[in-house]
Amino acid sequence: MGSGAWLRLLLTLGALWGIGAREKVLGILGEATFLRIPRELRERTEECGEASWKKTIEEPLKKKFLLKISGGNYTEFEPERMRFHKEDFSLEILNTSRDDRRLYEYSVSKGPEEEVWQIQLEVFEPVSDPTIRILRRESSNGSCSLELRCSSERGDEVSYSWASRDNGTGTGGICAGSGGVLNLSYALRSAAFGCVCTASNPVSRRHAAFHSQQCGAEQWDVPKVRTELLVPLVALGVIVIIIIIIIVVIITFRATRSAKCDPDPSQVTPASATIYAQVQRVQKPKGTVPNATPLSCTTIYATATGPPAAPDGAPRSPAGSPTPRGCSPLSQEPTTVYASVTLPVA
Template sequence: MGSGAWLRLLLTLAALWGTGARETLLGTLGEATLLRIPRELRECTEEFGEASWKKITQEPLKKKFLLKISGGNHTEYEPGRMRFHKEDFSLEILNTSRDDRRLYEYSVSKGSEEEVWQIQLEVFEPVADPSIRILHQESSNGSCSLALRCSSERGDEVSYSWDSRDNGTGGICSGNGSVLTLSFPLRSAAFGCVCTARNPVSSRRATFDAARCGSQLRGVPGVRTELLVPLVVLGVIVVIVIVVVVTCRATRSAKCDQDPSQVTPASATIYAQVQRVQKPKGTVPNATPLSCTTIYAAATGPPPAPDGAPRSPAGSPTPRGRPPLSQEPTTVYASVTLPVA
């Protein structure tokens, strides 16, 4: 038998004994919950000075003390989880958990009698912000048909309802449940549908703009947001690769198409060494020592032919199958011997 069945059995037995659960309190998971007592019980506590807070455990007719009040003093049995407020004799659960979903009891001893106040605590996890997803979309003949689904990732006993963002849509967004179907002309798509996700302790809202229906083509599903960034990055990489390939091909083609005849012949420098001839011995007793003279001369290649093609030197035909000689600068060394007077 589960804890819920035991709790129902306890409530039945308590009703037979005339005490019964008099209040149901809703607590939020992870937040503080305050257990209060009525004004009459506060007055009785001040008058008699004997009271206690207890909780009912899973076993039937078994109670656990949380707090005892006697003669103006109090004793806490779970100080790390509970906080007692002397001004109104209330008990605060600091961090409500699912295990705190129990029946609590406050009792005041009035001599030979005892007055009891019972509180049934129900704990709920609050709902998270809902999201709206398009289940079906169709645009034709100037009208749009939509099927929307609203959902929340967290929350206990969540219910959903739909309404219009403003009052000028004639209740087109009204509905209950997580799914909403609607049809409307595209020219009047300036409205929004609001989904409300709620449970007994919380409420959250999300809005869908009807103008989104005209932003997509018929039969084409919407691109998921998590896939949009990788697609954009891939597109940029493809464009960069295409630009690099086209640029390389254009540069290579320009180098191959260059006309050799447009190359200006480079100038050449000729180094000439002139040496004087020495006369026989005895002719000139004091002959001047031989000296060498270096002549620098600039030379250029042969002039171009009348038709613009480079002219080859006479007697030096270009071998078949070999490229023409380069027009790079050439150094010529010549030795000239001059007679001495």
């Protein structure tokens, strides 16, 4: 029995059961999906010239026309989302979304008869590259036990399986398993081996490998940094270092400037308390000093007070010594005088 006979049988059974022949098409999320019809229906369309593409909106009560063919001409009702290929009467969904997961029908009319081909579209997101992490690690008595987890961040209806990467290592089926978690137990003295995790769904398949060395490498516990994130992290680190350097320079500059502007209080003596004076004695005529001593400089430390008080108790200024303008007369409080006296020359 040829394919045409099988198609007619399916269409006949579908007419008896109230439905047309149905096939299942798998679409990938975000990619184009083609809905095609059998060769017999293409030939029937060329003979009859009346056909249409429809999709079910509310199964089974409501349907919407996507395309109508009449007398060699066609009309598209969703040209921004669908594209009709007249060479084989197929319909292309340009950007498949989850909302496109519906039942589609292609029907050919000839008089009172209608032949229907139904397509059930299923949409899946492909799986991303899986990663393997160590959940548990134990070593004792020369053996190692590991619990590995394989996971993929994206994907619909993802399933996981495990297998050995190298069959010649003598580990046999140690890596064989199904599911996202794999438990391993092996002797530390055995040769290194590799396990491969496969993440798959109906539209895609991805792999990840694990290499065992001395009960597992530590780097598998830490998620890998993505390459696209490495450059921004380095740039951020450089910016933070530059900001810290600028702050340190500003603080150091202000501290140095403050130290130069503020003198040490211990080195400042109040002007009202200390008098620095250099006194030079008047040189007497020669011969008046029998025993002249060599020229020397002697420092005298004395405590000076103001002039003696007047009889009425008020302070009295020395004769012939008027008080300078802007200066108050000397008080009777003790004042330290540092004087340097130069002795006369013999």
